[in-house]
Amino acid sequence: MVVALIAGVGFNAQTGAQNTESTPESFEIGSVGTDHSDGVLRLSAEVTNPDADAQTGTVALRIDQNGDGTFETPVERRQITFASGEQRDISFDQSTEKMSSGTYHYGVFVWSEDSTTEAHKSVTVDIEQPPKFRLSGVSNTISVVKGESAGLSFEVTNVGDSTRTRLVNLAVDSNGDGAFDATEEVDTAILKLEPEQSNLVSLEIPTDGLDAGTYNFRVGTETNSVSGVLTVLRPATYDIQFTSIPENVTKDDPLNASVKVTNTGDIGDTATVTFGPENGSEYVTESVTLAPGEEATLNLSQNTQNVTRGDTTFVASVGSANDSANVYVLGPYFKVTRLHDTKMGRDGTDLWVNIEARVTNMGDIPATETVRLQIDLDGDDRPERVGLNRTLTLGVGDRETISFEVPTKMNDQDAAVAPSEGTYIYGVFSDETNETGVFTVRTDSDSSSSLDGSSVNDGSTDDSATGDSTDADSTQYATLDEITQEKYGRYFDDLSGETKTQVEELRSRQPFADGYAITDVLTREELAEQKYNVDLEGESFDFHSLDIELQQQIEADFDSQFQSEDGDRYESWEELAQSMYGTDFDSLTEEQQAEVKAEYEKQFE
Structure with a gap:
């Protein structure tokens, strides 16, 4: 007995000679062999013509289907003319694709035209079919928009003769090397099918990791596969540009602009265009439907009622694309x-x-x-x-x-x-x-004022209330309230902290210079604004933020309003340098100059 496994098919072959009433003139059968490859079973026999004369014979292949040894079913037969003493190998090929697994009994028969007897030899073959899952209905072209998954549905049938469980896998040649390796498998399914049973399978190809373009794909089992082409399309992708927008617009008037929208993707779609101020909550929208490569111009109008005066960035956007433009909004500003x-x-x-x-x-x-x-x-x-x-x-x-x-x-x-x-x-x-x-x-029995709001000085002072005092020769100084009523028409306590500090310095620097009344004396802030035209409207007064030369000029003007030199500030870096180092400012080292500047600034803290 010969046992072989060729191309997935295993079989046992047994041979035996059974010459039936053979005569010397009849054909002779030598060895019978079997071979299987590519789904074909080949049976071959050595046939010899022993006669001295040429003769024509019939070689036939039969199968014993019921196992009774009669070989009742013919499979194939051939008529061959043999020369005297000629030996030939006669082969018969049988497809095993539709054969079930099992044991098959074949017989090779030969006889001549002039003989009533035949010779034959038999052979037994064991067929064991591998599992066979056949795929059908697989589309060979698939198109999908990038970001979505491509679905692939098909039917799988077990064409084998036994119940089997097999893996169905789907792979995409993502790197374009023409091969499908394990890293390129994108989906799988496990099927258990009885003989001739079919099942519908649905697999998916995700496209998140694929660029737009074409790819080969393959779906199959160990015994059957189908290939096709996957096309990944760019989704509707938009570009937007302003084609016209004014440089300025009057507040409350509509802002009219035009934009060009282009679909640079591979499919058509409908998108929403928005237009409005970059940081605003109000905007206008308009829908646009574009085929691949199509462009359209839209006219948009945005209300500016709630847009702040000044430079404003307006943005037009569609999808992830946008374009921006700066527009100056003209409007009032009541300060x-x-x-x-x-x-x-x-x-x-x-x-x-x-x-x-x-x-x-x-x-x-x-x-x-x-x-x-x-x-x-x-x-x-x-x-x-x-x-x-x-x-x-x-x-x-x-x-x-x-x-x-x-x-x-x-x-x-x-x-x-x-x-x-x-x-x-x-x-x-x-x-x-x-x-x-x-x-x-308030109701204050210690204070008095006239109906016109001007302060009244009765010659008395209240040091405990105001901190004011008189000098040695009984010169009477104005109180805090008297200064503020004369200058501002307000009580001292009603002033801001910054103004209070300035008024307190005016009071402490009394007496005023000859010819100066209360209303003539100006604070540093008032000197900066009124004499030097420094625009301080709505701002806190930061004296040392002014140019240093202007600071020194204002300081000199401020000191000139008083008789006493007490409390005078240094009017320049030069004066302070002479006081600290006994030399002029330009002769100092950089470190000494920095110290002079720092000390000078401390006067204004």
Whole structure:
């Protein structure tokens, strides 16, 4: 018995001779062999013509299907003429594709035309079929948009003769080398099928790691595979550009712009274009549908009512693409400055408060706005509207001083706003800016003021209350309240901390120079603004932020308003260098100059 396994098929072959009433003239059968490769079973036999004359014989292959040894079923037969004494190898090929696993009994028969007897030899073959899963319905072309998954559905049938479990895998040649390795497998399925059983399989190809383009794919089992081409398409991808947008727009007018939108992807789609200020919450939208490579121009209009005056970045966007442009929004800018209040009273009682402020249109266009007085009446430190308003129409650069008269409870008036005794935060507000302050409504038997708000000096002083004093020759100095009432029409306690410090220095530097009244004496801030035209509106006064030469000029002017030299500051680096090192400033080392500058700056801290 011969046992062989060729190309996945195993078989056993057994041979035996059974000459039936053979005569010397009949054909002879020698060895019978078997071979299997590529799904073909080959049976070959040595046939010899022993006769002295040529003769024609028939060689036949038969199969014993019922196992009774009769070889009743013919498979193939051939008629061959043999020369005298000629020997030939006669082969029969049988496909095993549709053969089931099992044992098969074949017989090779030969006889001559002139003989009534035949010779034969038999052979037994064991066929063992490998599992066979056949794929059908696999599409050989697939298209998918990048970012999505491509679905592949097909049918798998077990064409073998036994129940089997097999792996079905799907691979994509992502690197384009023409091979499918294990790292390129993208999906698998495990199937258990009985003979002739079919099942529908669905696998997916993710495209996240693939660029747009074409790729070969393969789906299959150990015994059957199908290949195809995968095309990864670019999704609808957009580019957007402004084709027109103005450099400026007047606030409250619509901003009209045009944009060109292009679909640079491989598929058509509908997208939403947005247009509005970069940091705003209001924008306009418009839908556009574009085929691959198509472009369209859209006209967009954005309201500017809630856009702040000044340079604004407007953005048009679609998908992940955007374009931006800077547009200057022209508008009014009503700046509130010079806020102060004057308390008008009698017998130490505040009967009403007069509040004034200057409003300047520092914007780009003439405008009409409502300016509001707001007072914190509920104590939450946020001045609220009290119904006292002024409507102003101002051209560019125009200014106007406005006033509000607020009666207090001491006035016994039935007014909508009538603060009782206490301290109040207040402010004048435009749509763009505001300035706030504090006033106090009080009953003070130790203070007196006239109805017109001017201070009254009765010749007495109260050092404990004001810290003021007189000199040795009984020269009388103005009190803090007298200075502030004369200069600002306000009590000292109602001033801001910065202004209080400036007034305290004026008081401490008395007596004033000859010919100077209280209203003639100016603080450093007032000198900077009024004499040297330094724009300080709405800003805190930072003396040492000024140019050093200007500081020295203002300091000299300030000192000239007083008789005493006490408390004078050094007017220059040169003066301080002489005091510290006894030489001029330019002769100092860099380190010494730095020390002089630092010491000079300390005067203004």
